[in-house]
Amino acid sequence: MIYKVRFSRDAASYFARLDKPTRRRISDAIDQLAINPYDKNHDVKPLAGRDDEYRLRVGKYRVIYTIDDDIVLIYVVDINPRGDVYKK
Secondary structure: OOOEEEEOHHHHHHHHHOOHHHHHHHHHHHHHHHHOOOOHHHOEEEOOOOOOEEEEEEOOEEEEEEEEOOOOEEEEEEEEEHHHHOOO
């Protein structure tokens, strides 16, 4: 089962401002995530202290997302460099 992917307004805005090769790498990683959002082989970890949020590491960037298994949806909450993404 393949999950649908939705972006928050902030995540979509930041994603659109990235250079094309970086957007491609993140997009490819999210496409793989849509197949299995719990796959630890793609450097996915649950976030400590945040209920039901996970992070995907793509180089120096982090994609923070939630998973809704009932409606088969991955909601991308935030995309930022490692140093900035955890400050929110």
